[in-house]
Amino acid sequence: MTPAATAPTARPREDAEAERLFAEHSDRIYGYCRRRLRSQSEADDAVQLTYLHALRALRRGVVPASESAWLYAIAQNVCRSQHRTATRRPLGDSAGLETLASPDHEDARDLLAELPGALDSLPERQRQALLLREWRGLSAAEIAHELDLIAAAS
8 A cells, every 4th residue: 555545534524624614614614705795696606606615725724713603704715806806897788899890990809809819928827917917806905815825015
């Protein structure tokens, strides 16, 4: 037997812990997210992101002192982020990429055609940071958290 075959991994324990937290708290976390966001689908996404962040934290060794308070804090941050993102983009398609690509916006359509190449030319981390900032509307601290970086001093 190899050492990897005999050594238990920590991941199944954290995964099981995340499943337990979801079973115990997801209804309340969903209700919290639903009250703060515009739609059921946004609340569903927020709950998923909340538990994804929780699982990542558990895998890093975080042991919350108060599980429900910890989950609500994560959910609050996720809802804030989604709310900021939603306010940056209108509900309708009127400001979407389809409009930019319409015949009335030929200059914008040309720029839009160049966008994939421009994004591909960036280093991966820089591209991720740019998309998190411009597409999802995250702050510098939130981007640092998403990319597991140390936030720049303000």
